[in-house]
Amino acid sequence: MKPTQSDPTVQPVPASVVATVDAADTTLSNPRWAVLAFGANLGNRLETLQGAVDALADTPGLRVKAVSPVYETEPWGVEPGSQPSYLNAVALVRTTLPPSSLLERAQAVEEAFHRVREERWGARTLDVDIITYADAVSEDPVLTLPHPRAHQRAFVLAPWHDVDPEAQLPGHGSVADLLTAIGTEGVTPRVDLELRLPE
């Protein structure tokens, strides 16, 4: 039987639903730049970082556009000598995922590499942080944008500056100036190591 206009099973779509779907469509057709930071100080650190970049590149709606050089870095925020040193790197991505989905994906990748959450700033096989998402600013503790400590961290700013010398950290100014202000002590380029940009 052909449905007619008076078919009682066809409900009008509420305006709020139309607005939500339209907003999702806009995101889908409008990829944003995001900066992701990676850190590892347990296990095979380089292999883990490459695995994380590859796993993120396999995400529908996400393209990895650049990967930074790799840095060997002294653990930040903890007692000196209490943890192994980190390898750190940064990736620039374009994504149609909204910020909350990007965070979910980053956390799923951390878990895939057996990240265990114990103490704050504890040693870890993998940490993936969202440093910026377009020019979004948010104080939501679940996803604070830009990352609330990025401006204090040479292990984020140095590799980010390498791949984007003109980069700006929303609310804090240029990455170049921030890096000059805090210096690069304890952050050493590992020119013998390299991350591959996924195809």
Ligand SMILES: Nc1ncnc2c1ncn2[C@@H]1O[C@H](COP(=O)(O)OP(=O)(O)OP(=O)(O)O)[C@@H](O)[C@H]1O
């Ligand atoms: N920009 C962000 N990127 C990643 N996680 C964030 C961000 N803003 C807030 N969070 C929240 O922080 C929580 C703790 O994250 P995580 O365990 O990676 O912290 P950490 O790496 O030990 O410390 P830090 O946040 O100083 O890098 C996450 O569950 C997440 O919800």
Ligand SMILES: Nc1nc2c(c(=O)[nH]1)N=C(CO)CN2
């Ligand atoms: N060098 C270095 N120190 C850290 C790092 C990190 O990635 N590199 N991550 C931390 C929590 O996110 C705490 N301290």
